[in-house]
Amino acid sequence: MKTPTEQWTERSRALAAALSRSALGDRAAFKRVYELSSGHLFAVILRIQRDRDLADDLLQEVYVSAWKAAGSFDAQRAQPLTWLTHIARNKAIDSLRRAQAQPRLESVHSELDDDDRPDADQRLVDEAPGPAALLERASDARQLGHCMEGLSAQQRQSVALAFFDGLSHAEVAAQLCQPLGTVKSWVRRALMTLKACLERAAQTDRAVGA
């Protein structure tokens, strides 16, 4: 699934170059990194952390970390946007954990935890597409799309909720009204099916290319 450097998009190359210069302390280059990637990372964070102020703060943390870790970015091993997105997703997922650890004042007023969800949704910036719709769009990507089609509807939905919206197994289970164990196995099987499918596709590609 790793894309060879020569097949990268223009943006990937520009990002990789700017990141490498950032590692040498070039602040102007780092601003370029920000310009090329912040819209994407902010969107990724906002899907998981829907509080806009918190998301903004997380985005700042992402770039502070990225500046400090720029030296460890290795263009041979990862695409720059993959590398940055990984940092962003981690911060966003960790922020959910922190938020849960803190006392939830609003739950004084709402009896059911589920009541918080619609509120959270209303705070969302705009009518963002749901996770299932996103997965459908992702399915436009050639190999991934083909492999996504190989999943059952429930598997797809579970992976989408977990991956795009940062829901835990338990939250996915609650959302889909399914037992926790069932959801866990859907996600596990979905990931393994995806992996097997993508590896087959890569082998076919190599065979065709050879």
Place this chain on the structure above:
Amino acid sequence: MDYGRRDLADALAAQYVAGTLRGGARRRFEALLPGHPALRAALADWQARLMPLTAVVTPVSPPAHTWARIEARLWPEAPAAAAARASAGQPWWRGLAFWRAASGLATVAAVGLGVLLANPQPQAPPVVIVLQGTEAGGPGAASLVASVSGDGRALVTRPLQPVALAAGRALQLWAVPPAGAPRSLGLISADGVTVIRRERLPLALLDARNTAALAVSVEPPGGSPTGAPTGPVIYAGKLQL
């Protein structure tokens, strides 16, 4: 557990990247990464597999202030210098020349010591800031030491040599933030130790986001009448922790 086992490493990395590995398990996975090449390899593979999914998320422009805040976090000294470049005729603490001189002269030492501290606190090491005499202070002003307790709540100053002040003049200590006007920390003695009461000190004084430098100016006996430095700055030291 044997994290070298391929199938286990693969399953953990998959759940980690998908985001379903949570809490303690997530922390453990991260802690194990440096020592387990098999985990790192599995992680890289899963990132490459799943991250393309995020490509379909419609980009959302972050707020206009975000980049400036990132800059302020990364390079706390930058906004002051940038502002100085942006317009001339600003107050002295915005002047680039001042900061060039100050950073050229200033020696900042972060030394853990209890010698100068009136009330050493063992849990957080105190910070000593050496404020060098500026040109405005003349050859008489050698340097001045300010030591701040590790929690930032008590500050002690002492000139290494007594300062020759004109009659009816006093020394005033300022905390200079990365952006915005200096904040008075009070009057200090020209020839001995001054302990600044903790209630006079701003919270998180030692946070680089709040304080870029300390400076001492010459003021009328009661301190600056305007709330901003009015006399020459004779000592300055950048905070570089």
